[in-house]
Amino acid sequence: MIEAAARVADATGNWVDTLAPPWSRPYLRLARLDRPIGSWLLLLPCWWSAALAALVAHDLSRLPIVIALFFVGAFTMRGAGCTWNDITDRDLDAMVERTRSRPIPAGQVSVPQAFAFLVVQALIGLAVLLQFNRFAVATGIASLAIVAVYPFMKRITWWPQVVLGLAFSWGALMGFAVILGRIDGAALALYAGSIAWVIGYDTIYAHQDAEDDALIGVKSTARLFGKRTHQALIAFYAVAVALIGCAIALAGGGLPAWLGLVAFAAHLAWQIVRLKIDNPALCLRVFKSNRDAGLLLFAGLLVDAWMGAG
Template sequence: MDNPASLPDAVRGHWADRVTPVEWRPYLRLARIERPIGWWLLLLPCWWSAALAALAGGQSWPNPIHCVLFLIGAVAMRGAGCTYNDIVDRDIDTRVERTRQRPLPSGQIGLKGALVFLVLQGVAGLAVLLQFNAFAIMTGFASLGVVALYPFMKRFFWMPQIVLGLAFAWGALMGWAAAFGSLGWPAVALYLGSIAWVVGYDTIYALQDIEDDEIAGIKSSARFFGERVKLGVAICYALTIAFMIAAFLMAKAGPASFIGLGVFALHLARQVARIDRDDGAGALRLFRSNRDAGLILFAAMTLDCLLRLF
């Protein structure tokens, strides 16, 4: 049976709502542990970047230690980002149906407890970041300004998803920085493509809240595009593919990477075709499907590296 305190977009029957101590569960919800799609979407640009660096550097596979560190860091920093977002948005969240049962607006956690939890997650993320080279560490720290800005953007900027994209796509720079101790144009192109991808999929996600957002005065790309939301997402995804083609060409990727990118593009096109502004549950399914799309692309890039062994 679903936990009555779980949120509408949480994974039903998730272990965080079943086997953990009851007193831990509000904090796990604050970190969105029962919604793993968030850390997957934060992680995937990191893994793409690690694979792109391996392709450009002639390596046989993405650095496995870096990939594991990115995984741990994505979980920690996604949780920290969500905690920070909920602290800032605790009053707005009471006015949106999907968010009013979050731990802070519902009173399951106090502000002081949320702040302590935010610090603990930040320390965990810092411990991961310090395992990389000095340039990658500085690159990671540079993302904090964008992360801090994002929760406020929905109050006055019609496309807050662009700022979310700047933050969530940052990993597209990190894998390259960790591998080379610098940035290169392939990583920049991958970053730009990842930003467009984030704007596209988060526009689909925002369709769930479009009516409540209008009542609460919250701005979003879904409201901005309105009846032309399919076109808006299609443009975002087209930019994604264009920038990724550029990144692959500059990194001298092989056929396997481009085939994977083609499958990735078809997956995004399928999402656009199935967008329905009046189907919130369908929007959530399409949003979550981006994990599979991203893993397909990463697998193709990794295969491209492995094929260089032969």
């Protein structure tokens, strides 16, 4: 019964609950390895950027190792970011039904223990980052300022999703920094498009907590848009598709990249049609489906890069 109560409400029945050693479970939950969707959403702009940069370079030789390193780095740094978020939000989390079972408010991990775990994850992330060129290392380090301030934004602005977009989309710059040693117009367009995508999907996610957030005074675009959420999603997702299309055009993308974008856009349209903001379980499912949307786009970009290098 104690272990069941310790599970986070929206993350039951996963490998952390069933296979991980009991002593490790609170730390794995801090890193959200019981809920890897956020890691995937952080990773996908990295993969988009790497594939698009390889297309520009007409060279796939470094792409496999870059994809692998981005995978490790994204999962590690998302874990570090979530640990930092849980440290700063521990009092708020205790007041929200969905988050009160997180390791810190539930008393499974102390704040000093969480800080120590944060340092370990950050060092692993640094080890990954140091595999790249100096420009990419500097670009990666620059993202830490946004990550550090993000948890406080929900107390200050109705638009914390914008700051999350700035952080979660940073990988759209990293592929160009790693493979080409520069950030050009295609990278900036991809970054801007990814930010719009993040604002959209995190608005869907935030609708799970809209009632609790209103009670404790936490701000979000979900509360800001309210019943106008569908119209807002149409706007942000349309901007995302348009800007990513600009990135593909600037990179000289071919038919596979455009087909990937069409599949991505169709998936986003499906989300808007499917969504019911008063159904938290459905909001979570629709939010999670963004991994599939991002993978569709990545597949198109990857095939295009492969054909362009051939």
